[in-house]
Amino acid sequence: MPDSFEEVETLQEQTEGRTVQEMEDALAAKTQALEELSQELEEIRSAFGAEGMQQVKVVLLSFLLFFWVCCTTFYLETQKGLNETFG
Numbered sequence: 001m002p003d004s005f006e007e008v009e010t011l012q013e014q015t016e017g018r019t020v021q022e023m024e025d026a027l028a029a030k031t032q033a034l035e036e037l038s039q040e041l042e043e044i045r046s047a048f049g050a051e052g053m054q055q056v057k058v059v060l061l062s063f064l065l066f067f068w069v070c071c072t073t074f075y076l077e078t079q080k081g082l083n084e085t086f087g
Helices: 005-015 022-086
Strands: none
Touching: none
């Protein structure tokens, strides 16, 4: 159940003009994709074991942190440039 007016608007936008069958088909496709990803994750877990999965998590978190820092730096530099250009 949506918690806010914005969520209701978003749901309305996503479903506008779509039939129930189209929405059910989209849900089925997403459910299938989720099941496939879950299966792939299980295969990774069995290949790497618990310790290997922890290492994968550390690498992914490090990558996400690096990506976040790059995006933030780019944003701040862009803002600085805009402020210098437009005062």
